Amino acid sequence: MWFPLFINLENKKVLVIGGGKIAAKKIRKILEYGADITVVTEDVAEKGLLQLENIKIESNRKIENDKSKIEKLVKGYFLVIAATDDEELNENVARICDSNGILINNVSSKIKMNAMFGGIVKNDEFQIAVSTGGKNCKRSRAMKSEIQKILDKIEK
Incomplete structure (x- = not known):
């Protein structure tokens, strides 16, 4: 069972891994709450992301499914959204974030995460x-x- 909770995202570092339609939907949802959003993706598939203001996009960056590289990537973030089309990568990101006390929303799963968007x-x-x-x-x-x-x- 999930506990409902409201969180202040103002100036909190949020990492979105992925540049597709679902990533864009999640970003639009949290953008108005003042989060400091960074998007890391191999390809910006959802071109609408490029029009959004107040986000940093690091494109052409392959995310390797390697524990030490993922740990380095997510370090220092308050919330991570794993929104790639690679379910295994999303689950590994979720597992690493959870074990490091980082809030993680995994778009590939209904349970393999510790933060869910209502x-x-x-x-x-x-x-x-x-x-x-x-x-x-x-x-x-x-x-x-x-x-x-x-x-x-x-x-x-």
């Missing part, structure tokens, strides 16, 4: 996160939609 619903007054613990994203989206309707009513 669906966020907000207005000027409230911020609510919804999660099914990775079990049913469709139901989570439906719940977000219903909560948004309630927030819209309250705001008026």
Whole structure:
């Protein structure tokens, strides 16, 4: 069971490994929270990443699935998002981060990580996160939609 928690990401170092659609989605989700985001990827597949402001992109950089190299890469980061299309690499990054006390979100797994993103619903007054613990994203989206309707009513 996952414990819901809100974290201040302002000026925290966040590493995103991968440059595809899912990486971009995660980056867009946390960008407005003031994180210091670095993206390391062999290829920026999601070209929209290049238009985002306030992120550093290190492209053309192959991420080797080697324990010592991964440890060196993730050292000093508060949160790491493993968002490559290589499930084994993502799991190794997750294992290394977890054993080093680094928050890790692994897009390849619903359980092999220690930090999960909830669906966020907000207005000027409230911020609510919804999660099914990775079990049913469709139901989570439906719940977000219903909560948004309630927030819209309250705001008026």
